[in-house]
Amino acid sequence: MKVDEFMTTRIESIEADRSVYDAIEKMVDRRIRSLLVVFSGKDKDHGVITARDVVFKVLSKKSDPKTVKVASIASKPIVCIDRTMTIHDAASLMVKSVIARVFVCDEGKIVGVLSLLDVMTASLILRARGNYVA
Amino acid sequence: MLLKKILSYGKQEDQVLENVKKHLQLLHLAFESFYSGIRKDDSSTMREVIDLEREGDSVRREIISTIYAGAFLPYLRPDLCRFVEALDRVFDSLEDTALNYPDVVLPEQIREECVRVASMNTNMCEMLAISFDAMVSGEDLREKALAIRIYEKKIDDIKFNILKEMRTTPVENFWQGRTLAEFVSDLTTISDMLEDASDYLQIINISMR
Numbered sequence: 001m002k003v004d005e006f007m008t009t010r011i012e013s014i015e016a017d018r019s020v021y022d023a024i025e026k027m028v029d030r031r032i033r034s035l036l037v038v039f040s041g042k043d044k045d046h047g048v049i050t051a052r053d054v055v056f057k058v059l060s061k062k063s064d065p066k067t068v069k070v071a072s073i074a075s076k077p078i079v080c081i082d083r084t085m086t087i088h089d090a091a092s093l094m095v096k097s098v099i100a101r102v103f104v105c106d107e108g109k110i111v112g113v114l115s116l117l118d119v120m121t122a123s124l125i126l127r128a129r130g131n132y133v134a
Numbered sequence: 135m136l137l138k139k140i141l142s143y144g145k146q147e148d149q150v151l152e153n154v155k156k157h158l159q160l161l162h163l164a165f166e167s168f169y170s171g172i173r174k175d176d177s178s179t180m181r182e183v184i185d186l187e188r189e190g191d192s193v194r195r196e197i198i199s200t201i202y203a204g205a206f207l208p209y210l211r212p213d214l215c216r217f218v219e220a221l222d223r224v225f226d227s228l229e230d231t232a233l234n235y236p237d238v239v240l241p242e243q244i245r246e247e248c249v250r251v252a253s254m255n256t257n258m259c260e261m262l263a264i265s266f267d268a269m270v271s272g273e274d275l276r277e278k279a280l281a282i283r284i285y286e287k288k289i290d291d292i293k294f295n296i297l298k299e300m301r302t303t304p305v306e307n308f309w310q311g312r313t314l315a316e317f318v319s320d321l322t323t324i325s326d327m328l329e330d331a332s333d334y335l336q337i338i339n340i341s342m343r
Contacts, residue, residue, distance in 0.1 A: 005254075006288070009247065010295045121284045128261060128281035 003090050004083035006122040007104045007112030013038050016047065016071035020058050023049050023070050034101060036110065037074040046110070047074035050100070080105040083112070087122040090114055146205035150214070151270060153197045157221055158263040160190045164225065165256040168232055172252045175240075183232035190225045194218055213338045220331035224259075224324060231320040238317045239310055241303045244296050251289055251296075251321055258285040258328045265332060269339050282332040286325045293322035 013036040014023050023035055037047035049070055057073040058065050079102045081090055090102060094116065104112035164186040171179035197218050201211050240248060265278040296318055305311035 005250075005257075008291070009250075010291075121288070124277070125257075125261075125281045125284060128277040129264065 001087045001122055001126055002083065003081060003085050003087060003104055003114050004112065006087065006118045007083070007114045008118065009112045011036050011103075011110060011113055014049070014070055016040065016069070016074065018070050020049075020054055020065040020068045020070055020073065024054055024065055027051060027054075033115075034113075035070075036078070036103070036113075037070055037076075039071065045076075046078050046103075047071075047076035048078050048101070048103075049074045052100075078103050080110070081114070082106075087119060087126070091119045091123075094119070144205075146200055146203065150197055150200050150205045153193050153200070154214075154218065154266065155263075157190055157193045157197065157218065158259070158266055160186050160193065161221060161225055161228075162256070162259045162263060164190070164228055165252075165259045168228060169249075169252040169256045171232070171235065173249050177236040180232040180235050183229055187225045187229040191222070194222050210338065210341065213334060213341060217331060217334040217338065220327065220334055224327045224331065227320055227324050227327060228255075231317060231324070234313060234317045234320065237313050239305075239314065240317075241300075241314075243303065244299050244318075247292050247296050247299075248318070248321060251292055251325075254285050254289050254292075255321075255324050255328070258282055258325055261285070262328055262332055262335075265335050269335055275336055275339050279332055279336055282329055286329045289322060289325040293318075296322070 012026060012030055012032055014026060016037050016039040026035060027033065033052075034048055034050040037049050039045040039047065053073045053075065054065070058068050079093070079097055079099055081093065081102050081104055083104050083106050094100070094102060101113055101115045103110050104114055164183045167179050167182040167186065171177065171183075198215055201214055205211075206214060261278060261281050265275055265282070268275055268278055300314070300318065305314065
Protein backbone atom coordinates (compact mmCIF):
# COMPACT_ATOMS: atom_id res chain seq x y z
CA MET A 1 0.00 0.00 0.00
CA LYS A 2 1.42 3.34 -1.10
CA VAL A 3 1.37 6.46 1.05
CA ASP A 4 -0.67 8.47 -1.47
CA GLU A 5 -3.66 6.25 -0.76
CA PHE A 6 -3.73 7.29 2.87
CA MET A 7 -2.18 10.72 3.04
CA THR A 8 -4.26 13.78 3.85
CA THR A 9 -4.21 16.13 0.90
CA ARG A 10 -5.62 19.17 2.63
CA ILE A 11 -2.63 20.91 4.16
CA GLU A 12 -3.16 23.92 6.37
CA SER A 13 -0.33 26.40 6.47
CA ILE A 14 0.75 29.54 8.25
CA GLU A 15 3.33 32.23 7.45
CA ALA A 16 6.48 32.11 9.57
CA ASP A 17 6.17 35.72 10.71
CA ARG A 18 2.72 35.20 12.26
CA SER A 19 2.29 34.79 16.02
CA VAL A 20 1.97 31.45 17.79
CA TYR A 21 -1.48 32.68 18.91
CA ASP A 22 -2.54 32.80 15.23
CA ALA A 23 -1.26 29.23 14.83
CA ILE A 24 -3.19 28.06 17.92
CA GLU A 25 -6.34 29.71 16.60
CA LYS A 26 -5.99 27.98 13.23
CA MET A 27 -5.28 24.57 14.77
CA VAL A 28 -8.27 24.84 17.11
CA ASP A 29 -10.59 26.09 14.33
CA ARG A 30 -9.60 23.33 11.91
CA ARG A 31 -9.24 20.66 14.63
CA ILE A 32 -5.74 19.75 13.50
CA ARG A 33 -2.48 19.22 15.35
CA SER A 34 0.05 20.71 12.98
CA LEU A 35 0.54 23.43 10.41
CA LEU A 36 2.97 23.76 7.55
CA VAL A 37 5.09 26.85 8.11
CA VAL A 38 5.78 28.91 5.01
CA PHE A 39 8.89 31.06 5.14
CA SER A 40 9.05 34.01 2.79
CA GLY A 41 11.69 33.94 0.12
CA LYS A 42 12.79 30.56 -1.05
CA ASP A 43 9.95 28.36 -2.31
CA LYS A 44 11.16 25.13 -0.76
CA ASP A 45 11.78 26.68 2.61
CA HIS A 46 9.14 25.02 4.78
CA GLY A 47 8.84 24.10 8.41
CA VAL A 48 6.23 22.56 10.63
CA ILE A 49 4.64 23.66 13.88
CA THR A 50 2.74 21.19 16.04
CA ALA A 51 0.52 21.38 19.12
CA ARG A 52 3.41 19.75 20.97
CA ASP A 53 5.75 22.63 19.98
CA VAL A 54 3.18 25.16 21.17
CA VAL A 55 2.71 23.49 24.56
CA PHE A 56 6.35 22.55 25.20
CA LYS A 57 8.07 25.65 23.82
CA VAL A 58 5.59 28.43 24.62
CA LEU A 59 2.68 27.65 26.96
CA SER A 60 4.61 25.55 29.51
CA LYS A 61 7.24 28.31 29.73
CA LYS A 62 4.48 30.87 30.35
CA SER A 63 5.53 32.89 27.30
CA ASP A 64 2.90 35.01 25.60
CA PRO A 65 1.80 33.25 22.39
CA LYS A 66 0.87 36.63 20.91
CA THR A 67 4.44 37.85 21.06
CA VAL A 68 6.24 34.67 20.04
CA LYS A 69 6.68 34.22 16.29
CA VAL A 70 5.87 30.90 14.59
CA ALA A 71 9.35 30.95 12.99
CA SER A 72 11.05 30.78 16.38
CA ILE A 73 9.49 27.46 17.39
CA ALA A 74 8.90 25.74 14.03
CA SER A 75 10.88 22.63 13.20
CA LYS A 76 12.96 22.89 10.03
CA PRO A 77 13.48 21.36 7.54
CA ILE A 78 10.43 19.15 7.04
CA VAL A 79 10.84 15.48 6.14
CA CYS A 80 9.56 14.76 2.62
CA ILE A 81 8.85 11.36 1.13
CA ASP A 82 7.83 10.18 -2.31
CA ARG A 83 4.13 9.45 -2.88
CA THR A 84 4.98 5.95 -4.13
CA MET A 85 6.73 4.95 -0.87
CA THR A 86 5.04 2.10 1.00
CA ILE A 87 3.28 2.72 4.30
CA HIS A 88 5.69 0.32 5.98
CA ASP A 89 8.76 2.26 4.77
CA ALA A 90 7.17 5.56 5.77
CA ALA A 91 6.48 4.15 9.26
CA SER A 92 10.11 3.00 9.56
CA LEU A 93 11.31 6.46 8.59
CA MET A 94 9.02 8.04 11.21
CA VAL A 95 10.39 5.71 13.88
CA LYS A 96 13.99 6.37 12.83
CA SER A 97 13.54 10.15 12.74
CA VAL A 98 11.24 10.21 15.82
CA ILE A 99 8.60 12.29 14.06
CA ALA A 100 4.81 12.08 14.05
CA ARG A 101 4.24 13.16 10.46
CA VAL A 102 6.00 13.25 7.12
CA PHE A 103 5.15 15.35 4.10
CA VAL A 104 4.46 13.69 0.78
CA CYS A 105 6.12 15.38 -2.18
CA ASP A 106 5.75 15.05 -5.92
CA GLU A 107 8.32 16.74 -8.16
CA GLY A 108 9.30 19.10 -5.37
CA LYS A 109 5.73 20.08 -4.54
CA ILE A 110 4.06 19.12 -1.26
CA VAL A 111 0.94 17.10 -2.13
CA GLY A 112 -0.01 15.62 1.24
CA VAL A 113 0.86 14.78 4.79
CA LEU A 114 1.00 11.37 6.42
CA SER A 115 0.47 11.24 10.17
CA LEU A 116 0.81 8.45 12.73
CA LEU A 117 -2.98 8.04 12.66
CA ASP A 118 -2.85 7.54 8.87
CA VAL A 119 -0.18 4.86 9.34
CA MET A 120 -2.28 3.20 12.02
CA THR A 121 -5.44 3.10 9.90
CA ALA A 122 -3.54 1.89 6.83
CA SER A 123 -2.03 -0.92 8.93
CA LEU A 124 -5.50 -1.94 10.13
CA ILE A 125 -6.65 -2.19 6.53
CA LEU A 126 -3.63 -4.28 5.53
CA ARG A 127 -4.33 -6.52 8.51
CA ALA A 128 -7.99 -6.93 7.51
CA ARG A 129 -6.90 -7.75 3.96
CA GLY A 130 -4.68 -10.46 5.36
CA ASN A 131 -1.39 -9.07 4.12
CA TYR A 132 -0.47 -7.09 7.18
CA VAL A 133 3.24 -6.73 7.80
CA ALA A 134 4.04 -5.85 11.39
CA MET B 135 -17.65 -23.46 7.16
CA LEU B 136 -19.85 -22.04 9.89
CA LEU B 137 -22.74 -21.00 7.66
CA LYS B 138 -22.79 -24.45 6.14
CA LYS B 139 -22.62 -26.18 9.52
CA ILE B 140 -25.34 -24.13 11.20
CA LEU B 141 -27.88 -24.22 8.46
CA SER B 142 -29.65 -27.14 6.94
CA TYR B 143 -27.21 -26.94 4.10
CA GLY B 144 -28.18 -28.10 0.65
CA LYS B 145 -28.09 -27.35 -3.04
CA GLN B 146 -30.20 -24.21 -2.77
CA GLU B 147 -28.00 -22.71 -0.06
CA ASP B 148 -24.92 -23.51 -2.09
CA GLN B 149 -26.48 -21.80 -5.09
CA VAL B 150 -27.29 -18.66 -3.06
CA LEU B 151 -23.77 -18.40 -1.65
CA GLU B 152 -22.21 -18.87 -5.08
CA ASN B 153 -24.50 -16.24 -6.57
CA VAL B 154 -23.81 -13.71 -3.82
CA LYS B 155 -20.08 -14.22 -4.48
CA LYS B 156 -20.76 -13.70 -8.19
CA HIS B 157 -22.78 -10.56 -7.40
CA LEU B 158 -19.88 -9.18 -5.35
CA GLN B 159 -17.39 -10.04 -8.10
CA LEU B 160 -19.51 -8.23 -10.69
CA LEU B 161 -19.79 -5.22 -8.40
CA HIS B 162 -16.03 -5.18 -7.89
CA LEU B 163 -15.48 -5.37 -11.65
CA ALA B 164 -17.88 -2.45 -12.09
CA PHE B 165 -15.93 -0.41 -9.52
CA GLU B 166 -12.67 -1.24 -11.30
CA SER B 167 -14.15 -0.14 -14.66
CA PHE B 168 -15.38 3.07 -13.08
CA TYR B 169 -12.00 3.75 -11.49
CA SER B 170 -10.18 3.05 -14.74
CA GLY B 171 -12.64 5.27 -16.63
CA ILE B 172 -12.28 8.27 -14.34
CA ARG B 173 -8.49 7.87 -14.06
CA LYS B 174 -8.04 7.80 -17.84
CA ASP B 175 -10.95 10.17 -18.43
CA ASP B 176 -12.44 7.54 -20.74
CA SER B 177 -16.24 7.45 -20.97
CA SER B 178 -16.26 4.22 -23.00
CA THR B 179 -14.80 2.27 -20.03
CA MET B 180 -17.59 3.76 -17.89
CA ARG B 181 -20.16 2.10 -20.17
CA GLU B 182 -18.94 -1.31 -18.97
CA VAL B 183 -20.53 -0.42 -15.60
CA ILE B 184 -23.97 -0.37 -17.25
CA ASP B 185 -23.53 -3.87 -18.72
CA LEU B 186 -22.23 -5.21 -15.41
CA GLU B 187 -25.18 -3.65 -13.56
CA ARG B 188 -27.61 -5.48 -15.87
CA GLU B 189 -25.79 -8.75 -15.26
CA GLY B 190 -25.79 -8.04 -11.52
CA ASP B 191 -29.53 -7.39 -11.61
CA SER B 192 -30.26 -10.82 -13.03
CA VAL B 193 -27.99 -12.48 -10.43
CA ARG B 194 -29.80 -10.56 -7.67
CA ARG B 195 -33.21 -11.74 -8.92
CA GLU B 196 -31.94 -15.32 -8.94
CA ILE B 197 -30.63 -15.00 -5.37
CA ILE B 198 -33.88 -13.55 -4.02
CA SER B 199 -36.06 -16.16 -5.75
CA THR B 200 -33.84 -19.03 -4.53
CA ILE B 201 -34.01 -17.68 -0.96
CA TYR B 202 -37.81 -17.46 -1.10
CA ALA B 203 -37.99 -20.89 -2.72
CA GLY B 204 -36.74 -22.18 0.63
CA ALA B 205 -33.00 -21.67 0.91
CA PHE B 206 -31.77 -21.06 4.47
CA LEU B 207 -33.73 -21.02 7.70
CA PRO B 208 -36.59 -18.48 7.66
CA TYR B 209 -35.10 -16.20 10.33
CA LEU B 210 -32.01 -15.58 8.17
CA ARG B 211 -33.80 -14.92 4.91
CA PRO B 212 -34.80 -11.22 5.48
CA ASP B 213 -31.25 -10.20 6.46
CA LEU B 214 -29.73 -12.07 3.51
CA CYS B 215 -32.21 -10.36 1.19
CA ARG B 216 -31.44 -6.97 2.75
CA PHE B 217 -27.73 -7.55 2.16
CA VAL B 218 -28.31 -8.42 -1.49
CA GLU B 219 -30.62 -5.44 -1.93
CA ALA B 220 -28.00 -3.18 -0.34
CA LEU B 221 -25.52 -4.42 -2.97
CA ASP B 222 -28.10 -3.66 -5.64
CA ARG B 223 -28.46 -0.09 -4.37
CA VAL B 224 -24.67 0.30 -4.63
CA PHE B 225 -24.80 -1.04 -8.19
CA ASP B 226 -27.62 1.40 -9.12
CA SER B 227 -25.81 4.36 -7.64
CA LEU B 228 -22.55 3.44 -9.37
CA GLU B 229 -24.42 3.11 -12.65
CA ASP B 230 -26.02 6.55 -12.22
CA THR B 231 -22.62 8.05 -11.49
CA ALA B 232 -21.09 6.37 -14.56
CA LEU B 233 -24.01 7.49 -16.76
CA ASN B 234 -23.56 11.04 -15.53
CA TYR B 235 -19.81 11.10 -16.16
CA PRO B 236 -19.75 11.99 -19.92
CA ASP B 237 -21.77 15.15 -19.17
CA VAL B 238 -19.62 16.23 -16.24
CA VAL B 239 -17.03 18.94 -16.66
CA LEU B 240 -14.67 17.87 -13.89
CA PRO B 241 -12.48 20.79 -12.76
CA GLU B 242 -8.76 19.96 -12.51
CA GLN B 243 -8.60 21.09 -8.87
CA ILE B 244 -10.97 18.29 -7.77
CA ARG B 245 -10.15 15.61 -10.36
CA GLU B 246 -7.40 13.96 -8.33
CA GLU B 247 -9.58 13.80 -5.22
CA CYS B 248 -12.46 12.27 -7.22
CA VAL B 249 -10.05 9.63 -8.59
CA ARG B 250 -8.95 8.88 -4.99
CA VAL B 251 -12.58 8.41 -3.94
CA ALA B 252 -13.15 6.04 -6.88
CA SER B 253 -10.05 4.06 -5.86
CA MET B 254 -11.19 3.85 -2.23
CA ASN B 255 -14.70 2.80 -3.26
CA THR B 256 -13.09 -0.04 -5.24
CA ASN B 257 -11.00 -1.09 -2.23
CA MET B 258 -14.07 -0.93 0.02
CA CYS B 259 -15.94 -3.24 -2.33
CA GLU B 260 -13.00 -5.65 -2.31
CA MET B 261 -13.04 -5.57 1.50
CA LEU B 262 -16.77 -6.31 1.48
CA ALA B 263 -16.12 -9.40 -0.67
CA ILE B 264 -13.36 -10.46 1.77
CA SER B 265 -15.85 -9.96 4.65
CA PHE B 266 -18.45 -12.12 2.94
CA ASP B 267 -15.93 -14.94 2.39
CA ALA B 268 -14.84 -14.60 6.03
CA MET B 269 -18.47 -14.83 7.20
CA VAL B 270 -19.07 -17.96 5.15
CA SER B 271 -15.93 -19.48 6.70
CA GLY B 272 -17.12 -18.53 10.19
CA GLU B 273 -14.35 -16.02 10.82
CA ASP B 274 -14.71 -12.91 12.97
CA LEU B 275 -15.72 -9.86 10.90
CA ARG B 276 -14.56 -7.23 13.39
CA GLU B 277 -11.32 -6.29 11.61
CA LYS B 278 -12.94 -6.27 8.18
CA ALA B 279 -15.84 -4.10 9.37
CA LEU B 280 -13.36 -1.68 10.92
CA ALA B 281 -11.41 -1.46 7.65
CA ILE B 282 -14.64 -0.59 5.83
CA ARG B 283 -15.48 2.09 8.41
CA ILE B 284 -11.96 3.56 8.02
CA TYR B 285 -12.41 3.83 4.25
CA GLU B 286 -15.80 5.45 4.73
CA LYS B 287 -14.39 8.02 7.15
CA LYS B 288 -11.51 8.78 4.80
CA ILE B 289 -13.91 9.33 1.89
CA ASP B 290 -16.00 11.61 4.10
CA ASP B 291 -12.91 13.74 4.75
CA ILE B 292 -12.11 13.92 1.03
CA LYS B 293 -15.75 14.80 0.28
CA PHE B 294 -15.46 17.78 2.63
CA ASN B 295 -12.32 18.95 0.77
CA ILE B 296 -14.00 18.53 -2.62
CA LEU B 297 -17.10 20.47 -1.55
CA LYS B 298 -14.97 23.27 -0.15
CA GLU B 299 -13.06 23.50 -3.42
CA MET B 300 -16.26 23.33 -5.48
CA ARG B 301 -17.74 26.38 -3.77
CA THR B 302 -15.03 28.55 -5.32
CA THR B 303 -15.01 26.83 -8.72
CA PRO B 304 -16.76 28.87 -11.42
CA VAL B 305 -19.33 27.11 -13.61
CA GLU B 306 -20.60 28.27 -16.99
CA ASN B 307 -24.30 27.66 -16.39
CA PHE B 308 -26.86 26.10 -14.02
CA TRP B 309 -26.81 22.64 -15.64
CA GLN B 310 -23.03 22.37 -15.57
CA GLY B 311 -23.09 23.16 -11.85
CA ARG B 312 -25.97 20.83 -11.12
CA THR B 313 -24.45 17.91 -13.07
CA LEU B 314 -21.15 18.34 -11.25
CA ALA B 315 -22.85 18.60 -7.83
CA GLU B 316 -24.89 15.45 -8.52
CA PHE B 317 -21.83 13.55 -9.74
CA VAL B 318 -19.80 14.41 -6.64
CA SER B 319 -22.72 13.67 -4.35
CA ASP B 320 -23.31 10.23 -5.95
CA LEU B 321 -19.60 9.38 -6.00
CA THR B 322 -19.13 10.18 -2.32
CA THR B 323 -22.38 8.56 -1.13
CA ILE B 324 -21.52 5.12 -2.50
CA SER B 325 -19.22 4.49 0.47
CA ASP B 326 -22.17 4.98 2.88
CA MET B 327 -24.10 2.32 0.98
CA LEU B 328 -21.14 -0.07 1.08
CA GLU B 329 -20.92 0.52 4.82
CA ASP B 330 -24.64 -0.30 5.14
CA ALA B 331 -24.05 -3.56 3.28
CA SER B 332 -21.20 -4.35 5.67
CA ASP B 333 -23.54 -3.69 8.62
CA TYR B 334 -26.03 -6.22 7.23
CA LEU B 335 -23.23 -8.77 7.02
CA GLN B 336 -22.44 -8.12 10.68
CA ILE B 337 -26.11 -8.62 11.58
CA ILE B 338 -26.21 -11.93 9.70
CA ASN B 339 -23.00 -13.02 11.41
CA ILE B 340 -24.30 -12.14 14.87
CA SER B 341 -27.66 -13.80 14.28
CA MET B 342 -25.86 -17.07 13.44
CA ARG B 343 -24.11 -17.23 16.83
